[in-house]
Amino acid sequence: MVVAGIDPGITHLGLGVVAVEGKGALKARLLHGEVVKTSPQEPAKERVGRIHARVLEVLHRFRPEAVAVEEQFFYRQNELAYKVGWALGAVLVAAFEAGVPVYAYGPMQVKQALETCLFNFTLNLTQSFLEKVRI
Amino acid sequence: MVVAGIDPGITHLGLGVVAVEGKGALKARLLHGEVVKTSPQEPAKERVGRIHARVLEVLHRFRPEAVAVEEQFFYRQNELAYKVGWALGAVLVAAFEAGVPVYAYGPMQVKQALETCLFNFTLNLTQSFLEKVRI
Numbered sequence: 001m002v003v004a005g006i007d008p009g010i011t012h013l014g015l016g017v018v019a020v021e022g023k024g025a026l027k028a029r030l031l032h033g034e035v036v037k038t039s040p041q042e043p044a045k046e047r048v049g050r051i052h053a054r055v056l057e058v059l060h061r062f063r064p065e066a067v068a069v070e071e072q073f074f075y076r077q078n079e080l081a082y083k084v085g086w087a088l089g090a091v092l093v094a095a096f097e098a099g100v101p102v103y104a105y106g107p108m109q110v111k112q113a114l115e116t117c118l119f120n121f122t123l124n125l126t127q128s129f130l131e132k133v134r135i
Numbered sequence: 136m137v138v139a140g141i142d143p144g145i146t147h148l149g150l151g152v153v154a155v156e157g158k159g160a161l162k163a164r165l166l167h168g169e170v171v172k173t174s175p176q177e178p179a180k181e182r183v184g185r186i187h188a189r190v191l192e193v194l195h196r197f198r199p200e201a202v203a204v205e206e207q208f209f210y211r212q213n214e215l216a217y218k219v220g221w222a223l224g225a226v227l228v229a230a231f232e233a234g235v236p237v238y239a240y241g242p243m244q245v246k247q248a249l250e251t252c253l254f255n256f257t258l259n260l261t262q263s264f265l266e267k268v269r270i
Contacts, residue, residue: 089224092179092184096187101180
């Protein structure tokens with residue numbers, strides 16, 4: 001099962017793709033990893049447009065079965081929440097166009113998993129869990 | 136000059152297109168007006184994907200010279216700011232794809248103008264002002 005993991009941000013957006021293998025003892029193999037960077041000097045539509053184009057390209061290339069995004073509801077500033085929202089908007093448009101379902105993970109779930117392996121959090125993608133967090 | 140005005144929201148997104156005519160005493164003529172509605176019952180990617188598709192369709196149909204969006208930085212809740220951000224992300228992707236510049240207006244500017252005419256706020260689109268608020 002191929003899964004894309006996204007840590008959404010407008011200045012830095014983390015974009016990884018893993019292949020999850022095995023049934024009992026699952027293993028994740030990293031197929032692709034990059035950080036999409038945009039600058040506050042660019043017009044907003046270029047920043048968001050570029051994020052959308054890049055995510056769509058990766059979804060078309062690796063055809064993941066799901067997109068897992070880190071979702072954080074408590075930001076220090078509204079403005080930050082708003083701008084992370086722009087980036088997630090771009091990701092959601094790309095996922096819609098590519099026909100890939102999107103699942104949200106709380107940052108604690110992601111961080112705990114990160115302690116073991118950079119992309120192991122995708123291992124939690126069991127169907128029952130997916131249903132719960134589907135956004 | 137044709138201008139699209141957008142009041143971004145994830146549940147209700149206001150989408151209008153006006154033709155601004157005249158030089159001294161400007162007049163705005165409404166070419167198109169609609170509210171794009173989505174439901175919290177829909178998956179997020181469908182909501183945002185549908186907003187993107189609809190905005191892109193209207194931009195292609197009316198080919199406005201600019202998109203004016205109401206921008207609000209102070210939301211009561213982070214979550215609301217975040218979700219309005221999704222909608223604006225979809226609008227920004229559409230504007231990027233259609234090659235239309237996006238300009239942000241504070242809600243007070245919009246509301247004051249609304250007292251005179253529903254879409255008159257677009258009359259303020261002078262070049263110097265546009266430069267200042269370009270996002």
